[in-house]
Amino acid sequence: MARTVDPERTRARRDAISSAAADLFATKGFDHTTAAEIARAAGLSSGSVFYYFADKRAVFRSIFEADLPASREMVARHAEGTDPLGSILAMVDELGGPAQDPSASGILIELLRQIDHDVQLQIVIAQTTEVIRGGLVALVERGQASGVLDPELDPTEAAAWIQNIVDGAFLSADPERDPRPMLRRIVARFLSTPPSTQGGNS
Template sequence: MSDREDQLAGEFPFVPKQERAQQKRNALLESGRELFISKGYEQTTAKEIAAKAGVATGTFYRYFLDKRQLLLSLLEDKIEKLLPPEPSWVNGNPEARLVEMLESYGHRLNQHGLHRVLPELLLKDPELAEVIATAKKRIHQRIFTELQAAKEKGLTWSDLDLNTLAWSIMILAENAAVKVEQSGEPAEYHEIAKVICRLVFPPDVLKNLKSDNENEIE
């Protein structure tokens, strides 16, 4: 059977119901994930994925049309987990909550690993790029809605363009974990959270939010 690496498959493949078949499919998914991360998407073949999973190449094509369809299966229901968190500004200490969210986001990225593969694909795969863009728009809208709620309560700077601010928060949050990974330096999530919160809140408002939260804890 030919190695159909360039064929595009836009739909997620059928998931088998039999336990043994599910085990083989899961082994292929994990094999593909590990190889995509270690070798890169372009350098990985279906034959290598099958060999690492301990199955024949023909078995690979029983479950997936090509390696791209396997990648889509890995990303299914997980795309938003690879994208930046959505802060809440109106309850508790926003800085402390944001640190927790950034730490959780960094942990998810390291655990999943596929964010390392996406940059090489997005320029070559318009369909996948559109999926990612749509997911980012959903997250942006949720951040924007949270900022609106904070502004209505008089918590934010009055002259801020919330649409631009929401995108700025996404960029800062998204690149925080990437910077840690690329530099090998300890995480600076507290500093990133501090910068984001200063973009959103005037100093006196942020101080009051922190104080109110400390009083509630006591």
């Protein structure tokens, strides 16, 4: 006896809605994207959108829910290794690479707009941010211990600024220009031990 619902199919439908919506939200914004448009883009009717999602916000949230496991995976992948700064820069490359894509830029901006108005979304994003920050903090600390990175920096604050810098790159998305080389330069110089300036602590 077949089950009433095929979970695989349900997931596929949800994903279709989610990814069609992501494109629309990125280009038109959340408020100017109608449920009917999402439905059309996903190949079903407007009523069905509300069968798979409680409301429009839930559709928006679903876009970012996939990021959490992906972030965990990325952090784990860069956690080991003998070169902490190298690992940080590799993470920066991964995080900042999509900044070239205007669609990624658009969805980040939309996220910034929506996050104040949706507590559930705040939780999802806070988790993802924390995972990435945690990975960066650990690497900064290791870099400081090995003398490559400036020991004066507070690791948590430094990690937050790395995320800031990367996010800044998203704000001027230019498909023609790979932001990663400059991002690497900025972050590497930001973190590194001052060449000779002796910080005269007693």
